[in-house]
Amino acid sequence: xxxxxxxxxxxxxxxxxxxxxxxxxxxxxxxxxxxxxxxxxxxxxxxxxxxxxxxxxxxxxxxxxxxxxxxxxxxxxxxxxxxxxxxxxxxxxxxxxxxxxxxxxxxxxxxxxxxxxxxxxxxxxxxxxxxxxxxxxxxxxxxxxxxxxxxxxxxxxxxxxxxxxxxxxxxxxxxxxxxxxxxxxxxxxxxxxxxxxxxxxxxxxxxxxxxxxxxxxxxxxxxxxxxxxxxxxxxxxxxxxxxxxxxxxxxxxxxxxxxxxxxxxxxxxxxxxxxxxxxxxxxxxxxxxxxxxxxxxxxxxxxxxxxxxxxxxxxxxxxxxxxxxxxxxxxxxxxxxxxxxxxxxxxxxxxxxxxxxxxxxxxxxxxxxxxxxxxxxxxxxxxxxxxxxxxxxxxxxxxxxxxxxxxxxxxxxxxxxxxxxxxxxxxxxxxxxxxxxxxxxxxxxxxxxxxxxxxxxxxxxxxxxxxxxxxxxxxxxxxxxxxxxxxxxxxxxxxxxxxxx
Amino acid sequence: xxxxxxxxxxxxxxxxxxxxxxxxxxxxxxxxxxxxxxxxxxxxxxxxxxxxxxxxxxxxxxxxxxxxxxxxxxxxxxxxxxxxxxxxxxxxxxxxxxxxxxxxxxxxxxxxxxxxxxxxxxxxxxxxxxxxxxxxxxxxxxxxxxxxxxxxxxxxxxxxxxxxxxxxxxxxxxxxxxxxxxxxxxxxxxxxxxxxxxxxxxxxxxxxxxxxxxxxxxxxxxxxxxxxxxxxxxxxxxxxxxxxxxxxxxxxxxxxxxxxxxxxxxxxxxxxxxxxxxxxxxxxxxxxxxxxxxxxxxxxxxxxxxxxxxxxxxxxxxx
Amino acid sequence: xxxxxxxxxxxxxxxxxxxxxxxxxxxxxxxxxxxxxxxxxxxxxxxxxxxxxxxxxxxxxxxxxxxxxxxxxxxxxxxxxxxxxxxxxxxxxxxxxxxxxxxxxxxxxxxxxxxxxxxxxxxxxxxxxxxxxx
Numbered sequence: 001x002x003x004x005x006x007x008x009x010x011x012x013x014x015x016x017x018x019x020x021x022x023x024x025x026x027x028x029x030x031x032x033x034x035x036x037x038x039x040x041x042x043x044x045x046x047x048x049x050x051x052x053x054x055x056x057x058x059x060x061x062x063x064x065x066x067x068x069x070x071x072x073x074x075x076x077x078x079x080x081x082x083x084x085x086x087x088x089x090x091x092x093x094x095x096x097x098x099x100x101x102x103x104x105x106x107x108x109x110x111x112x113x114x115x116x117x118x119x120x121x122x123x124x125x126x127x128x129x130x131x132x133x134x135x136x137x138x139x140x141x142x143x144x145x146x147x148x149x150x151x152x153x154x155x156x157x158x159x160x161x162x163x164x165x166x167x168x169x170x171x172x173x174x175x176x177x178x179x180x181x182x183x184x185x186x187x188x189x190x191x192x193x194x195x196x197x198x199x200x201x202x203x204x205x206x207x208x209x210x211x212x213x214x215x216x217x218x219x220x221x222x223x224x225x226x227x228x229x230x231x232x233x234x235x236x237x238x239x240x241x242x243x244x245x246x247x248x249x250x251x252x253x254x255x256x257x258x259x260x261x262x263x264x265x266x267x268x269x270x271x272x273x274x275x276x277x278x279x280x281x282x283x284x285x286x287x288x289x290x291x292x293x294x295x296x297x298x299x300x301x302x303x304x305x306x307x308x309x310x311x312x313x314x315x316x317x318x319x320x321x322x323x324x325x326x327x328x329x330x331x332x333x334x335x336x337x338x339x340x341x342x343x344x345x346x347x348x349x350x351x352x353x354x355x356x357x358x359x360x361x362x363x364x365x366x367x368x369x370x371x372x373x374x375x376x377x378x379x380x381x382x383x384x385x386x387x388x389x390x391x392x393x394x395x396x397x398x399x400x401x402x403x404x405x406x407x408x409x410x411x412x413x414x415x416x417x418x419x420x421x422x423x424x425x426x427x428x429x430x431x432x433x434x435x436x437x438x439x440x441x442x443x444x445x446x447x448x449x450x451x452x453x454x455x456x457x458x459x460x461x462x463x464x465x466x467x468x469x470x471x472x473x474x475x476x477x478x479x480x481x482x483x484x485x486x487x488x489x490x491x492x493x494x495x496x497x498x499x500x501x
Numbered sequence: 502x503x504x505x506x507x508x509x510x511x512x513x514x515x516x517x518x519x520x521x522x523x524x525x526x527x528x529x530x531x532x533x534x535x536x537x538x539x540x541x542x543x544x545x546x547x548x549x550x551x552x553x554x555x556x557x558x559x560x561x562x563x564x565x566x567x568x569x570x571x572x573x574x575x576x577x578x579x580x581x582x583x584x585x586x587x588x589x590x591x592x593x594x595x596x597x598x599x600x601x602x603x604x605x606x607x608x609x610x611x612x613x614x615x616x617x618x619x620x621x622x623x624x625x626x627x628x629x630x631x632x633x634x635x636x637x638x639x640x641x642x643x644x645x646x647x648x649x650x651x652x653x654x655x656x657x658x659x660x661x662x663x664x665x666x667x668x669x670x671x672x673x674x675x676x677x678x679x680x681x682x683x684x685x686x687x688x689x690x691x692x693x694x695x696x697x698x699x700x701x702x703x704x705x706x707x708x709x710x711x712x713x714x715x716x717x718x719x720x721x722x723x724x725x726x727x728x729x730x731x732x733x734x735x736x737x738x739x740x741x742x743x744x745x746x747x748x749x750x751x752x753x754x755x756x757x758x759x760x761x762x763x764x765x766x767x768x769x770x771x772x773x774x775x776x777x778x779x780x781x782x783x784x785x786x787x788x789x790x791x792x793x794x795x796x797x798x799x800x801x802x803x804x805x806x807x808x809x810x811x812x813x814x815x816x817x818x819x820x
Numbered sequence: 821x822x823x824x825x826x827x828x829x830x831x832x833x834x835x836x837x838x839x840x841x842x843x844x845x846x847x848x849x850x851x852x853x854x855x856x857x858x859x860x861x862x863x864x865x866x867x868x869x870x871x872x873x874x875x876x877x878x879x880x881x882x883x884x885x886x887x888x889x890x891x892x893x894x895x896x897x898x899x900x901x902x903x904x905x906x907x908x909x910x911x912x913x914x915x916x917x918x919x920x921x922x923x924x925x926x927x928x929x930x931x932x933x934x935x936x937x938x939x940x941x942x943x944x945x946x947x948x949x950x951x952x953x954x
Binding site: 257261263 | 779
């Protein structure tokens with residue numbers, strides 16, 4: 001009884017909240033906005049280019065909206081017309097929205113020219129938008145140290161230009177020249193079936209999350225309700241891949257520091273987690289397991305028991321790994337007070353996920369929104385305080401413990417239901433429609449925006465958290481020493497697959 | 502007269518061959534141990550190059566460097582000479598020594614400092630030119646570690662009242678020097694350990710490789726730097742064994758030469774395990790702070806205590 | 821000479837993508853690629869094998885050619901993953917130019933998206949068994 005009551009309050013509260021803001025937008029921005037929609041706990045507005053600046057100013061200054069954070073800017077082509085997609089979010093009011101800005105020109109070069117013209121005006125309102133400008137002149141004018149992209153995983157898709165004062169960094173610029181792709185070239189008019197199999201490459205360290213994100217969006221469009229067992233299995237898989245991704249993060253940190261034993265031990269432990277994932281899904285990192293309206297195949301009752309049995313081993317091993325890495329005074333001395341990030345800086349950069357939580361902001365989509373069935377499970381949101389490298393490592397360890405706790409709860413009482421077959425994608429009939437969905441992936445909030453008609457996906461835009469982390473790195477590098485650059489960037493857990501889009 | 506010179510030349514020639522043999526055998530064994538022990542501590546098996554459990558590893562490593570196309574740099578030739586010169590003044594037993602100098606400890610330390618200096622020069626010179634900024638930093642990192650080593654050697658010399666290594670070993674016929682200077686031994690070992698980590702035998706060190714990526718003599722030259730890398734490690738271990746652990750003195754009925762080898766490998770093993778237990782140590786600030794705040798003051802205190810002891814005993818005859 | 825080199829190979833893994841984590845997973849204790857004498861290095865001059873994997877745009881391709889030119893003889897090339905062998909899954913239009921293929925002579929192709937660590941190790945073992953002429 002109490003549980004149902006709680007659920008009722010919880011969900012309705014969120015809906016009322018977003019409804020209120022939607023009404024406010026209708027009221028304040030009535031003449032300037034073409035269309036407002038509520039897409040799965042997020043707001044979506046369409047507007048013309050001429051009214052963009054005034055709308056942005058209104059959104060920033062009006063206390064009813066109070067938007068302070070710009071998350072992403074993308075240029076794309078939809079329905080033969082070039083558009084800008086601007087992601088905004090508000091910390092105080094706890095919601096986020098996407099603006100779709102219709103540009104005037106219809107040609108390739110003309111749209112790029114417009115993009116270049118409009119960005120300086122956005123920068124005057126939101127300073128974080130400067131990351132999306134072309135800043136090539138910075139690379140030539142002042143830099144003392146250049147790090148070319150290296151062989152390191154997670155440190156390989158961008159170059160670092162630093163201007164230094166002896167060995168203290170004054171200003172940093174991360175150039176993603178080798179991973180930059182023109183937006184016209186990605187995911188244009190592909191079938192949903194193709195996309196479902198390949199989308200997990202965007203976030204390759206935890207491949208389940210892009211799939212999950214896509215499926216949630218399409219399910220919302222088709223108005224499919226998924227059974228509880230399926231949802232629990234999805235949560236189970238996503239927590240398992242969160243553990244594997246975090247352990248891989250620890251391996252990278254150990255490699256940068258040079259702690260060989262911790263590096264090898266974490267790789268060994270990652271294999272154990274991947275074995276479980278492989279047993280369920282059949283693949284190590286790109287599972288292709290979550291289907292629209294269900295999952296590929298239900299697992300047997302003994303599999304759940306097996307997972308539950310192996311959990312204690314993983315817990316012990318992770319604890320051992322933590323003592324191996326963080327009980328060493330040389331390592332903690334190196335991690336402590338390097339790459340310190342303020343709460344405000346982290347928020348202004350649009351960072352999400354563990355990097356934001358390490359700075360002391362309690363923001364986790366699993367708790368803050370109605371994401372799947374996370375509200376039925378008991379877990380804590382790991383929090384940091386100072387936002388240095390040590391805390392960013394510790395927070396990952398704590399998240400691993402919480403994930404183990406979640407998996408333990410799921411495996412101990414998995415509802416015994418019949419799982420329906422997934423929806424046959426070839427028979428899907430839809431009008432032209434848009435949808436946003438987001439999940440909490442190991443790096444942050446993974447958000448996708450899709451445009452669909454029938455079973456063709458006209459546009460898929462991935463708004464990954466790694467880009468914001470990259471901009472965050474630019475902000476926290478100044479003031480640190482040149483020797484710590486590798487360490488700081490490794491501690492932000494940047495996934496180069498997301499930078500590609 | 503002529504015959505006498507011939508005999509001396511023959512003896513020297515024989516000793517050169519002996520020393521080369523000792524060096525080569527140690528090189529093979531140590532590189533094999535580094536391969537195996539470091540792999541074992543990382544839960545791995547290590548390189549199984551040949552059927553005999555990886556005994557062929559050192560030879561393969563050497564041959565690999567020789568097989569790459571390369572040219573030789575001038576600094577590497579200097580390195581080659583000095584990594585041999587260093588062994589001319591160090592005695593391996595009462596008779597096995599090339600040049601008999603009275604104060605051979607002084608000469609050995611001098612040769613070692615020059616060798617390490619050439620290391621730095623070699624690492625900092627690239628085809629772009631000489632990198633002064635990093636060179637000075639590296640020299641500071643490396644040579645500030647020498648200070649505790651020199652302090653402990655000085656206090657040991659005060660106790661034994663000689664600069665001759667053979668006399669120092671002779672002095673320890675009853676009690677080893679480690680009993681008189683336990684702190685000095687620990688400091689010396691720490692210094693050797695840090696130098697071992699900085700020169701990077703097991704993993705790549707920034708001190709030796711940062712500017713080397715464009716260097717010309719990367720094939721045969723790398724082999725030379727690698728060999729002289731081992732040479733510095735051997736020097737440190739041999740000096741510690743001679744100074745503190747009584748070199749080639751017999752222990753009860755065990756032969757002195759066997760004891761020498763045993764002590765050498767125990768120290769080598771210890772340093773290897775310590776290396777695996779610690780992360781990379783090339784953080785400039787951390788190293789400098791630890792060195793100047795911790796290791797150097799302790800070694801200075803140790804030195805002062807020894808001086809006080811020396812004065813009380815030898816001048817006032819109080820002890 | 822090449823038979824001397826092949827028993828102690830240094831790999832240089834260029835590019836970025838999902839294959840990279842599977843290649844590095846092979847260096848862990850479970851697969852333990854280093855027991856065949858394989859090490860990973862970040863300096864092209866020191867490396868014997870260039871591993872091409874992941875996604876490359878024009879800038880990335882030109883950089884790859886630079887790395888290849890900096891490597892010393894003898895050298896081999898292994899192409900790993902679907903992006904290099906065929907085309908990118910996310911974007912069919914991106915693949916290597918024909919001119920690029922003429923300059924870099926790929927010795928082994930490892931298919932898969934991404935290939936398992938065992939598949940990568942199999943390619944390495946094939947290379948050790950019979951190194952192609954360079």
